[in-house]
Amino acid sequence: MSTAPSAAPAAATPLIPSLPDDVAVNIIARVPRSHHPTLSLVSKAFHSLLSSPLLFSARRLLGCTEPSLYLALRHPSSPSHLWFTLYSNANPNPAAPKQHRLFPIAPIPSPSVGSTFAALGPLIYVLGGSVNDVASPCVWVLDCRFHRWKPGPAMRVGREFAASGVVGEKVYVLGGCTVDSWSRANHWAEVLDPGARTWAAVPSSSVEVREKWMHASAVVDERIYAMADRGGIVYDVDKEVWESVESELDMGWRGRACVIDGVLYCYDYLGKIRGFDVKEGVWKELKGVEKGLPKFLCGATMGNLSGNLVVVWEGKGGGKEMEVWCAEIAVKKDEHGELVGCICWSDSILKVSNGSSIVSCLAVAL
Structure with a gap:
């Protein structure tokens, strides 16, 4: 079994009482990132560990990295792109849906x-x-x-x-x-x-x-x-x-695209998500998502989030606002070779001023 790096941040008290810090790091590295905000409140040592290179190295060695989505927006009043990361909260009630929101990071x-x-x-x-x-x-x-x-x-x-x-x-x-x-x-x-x-x-x-x-x-x-x-x-x-x-x-x-399992997905001018199978050399419509998405997705941008298709688009907000919407779609080929999608979730994740536009979205492993 993979083990975490052998050093841990120096602390006056152990990260977890009665356990060596090496073992504690090994345990904490396996906790999903959605729980990190709560973990950081446990102690100063936890807070320090959760923002240290040691933890990310341990997560990589243990195979516990998770995909994270980052989004760049153009804002009419800002000379620089606005950058955000998508955060999904961990709801203690398994039956309750997760909430998805964009949180700003430094420009x-x-x-x-x-x-x-x-x-x-x-x-x-x-x-x-x-x-x-x-x-x-x-x-x-x-x-x-x-x-x-x-x-x-x-x-x-x-x-x-x-x-x-x-x-x-x-x-x-x-x-x-x-x-x-x-x-x-x-x-x-x-x-x-x-x-x-x-x-x-x-x-x-x-x-x-x-x-x-x-x-x-x-x-x-x-x-x-x-x-x-x-x-x-x-x-x-x-x-x-x-x-x-x-x-x-x-x-x-047409427009920004992403690749999943050798299929290039994009959003066409007819309001359809389509995939180009490079090996077959043909375009195919992604079926199964017609009822879960608006008929037209303005400014649609796509990303590969650990094998799922993420679609981000610009929706109409109230008054002088624009809503940024996001949907995560599990995609696959069926037994007939057709592309089929199942919407995992769809939500409004941000409200910004009118005149803003989506520039890019990218997924990284953390």
Whole structure:
């Protein structure tokens, strides 16, 4: 059986009386994060442990990490994106439904527009964006364990509205830059090695899509898909080969998407959630969710929350407010190969001023 790290925060008294602190950490690390606010009230030692790297290391070693959803919003009165994390309270009554709410976290220190995002482990990378109407090479990293921002290694060129993807513990970024010089053209695609904190160019052929801004991206089977307004490109990381996106996928992919079990899900202009089965090369409507969701989902954004499809959208609030809604959907293929969904829960999770919009949602393991 896996064991927790052998050191615990120094304390005047044991974390749990009559137990060594190593054993106490092993026990506490198994408690679901929804109970952590209550646990932090037990003692100062508990409060310190629950916000320490030791606990997160123990949870990872024990296989007790849980998916957590993070959301970025654009607000009309703020130059920086507003960041939130989704919290589901633990109700002592098993028959009572959980309540889901978004809680704010510190905004990014340097605001930008048109950034792209990537999640790797407990970290969220905010890549580039426009600062004072100039594409920026800056990278900011949100450590979701402690909700702290830190600067990351800058890219070789400035980018806005780029595509990104994580493959093999590395962060790839494609496009979002003008190729008006040899240097920029050579770095149209780059890869970040987080351990070495260095960027390296990814050789790419001269293709028409390099002159366009990216509107969406996804990773399927270690292949990074980058979509422009029309047309797209695929980079096979393992083979180091570039290909054009097949027309069937190009014609059906609209807006922000996510991938679950090799199926790319997105929300189309007809008000349907559809999935593209990459192996079969066809789009299929997600069935079973028609009665549980509104007919049209404004600003729909999607994420993969531990194998479940999370859909976040903008709803109508009262007066000058907009409601942010979220639904978690268990998805699968039935015996006929059709895509079927079952809504686990759906709830209004935040009210914000009109004129706000959803930028992105990402899931991390904590």
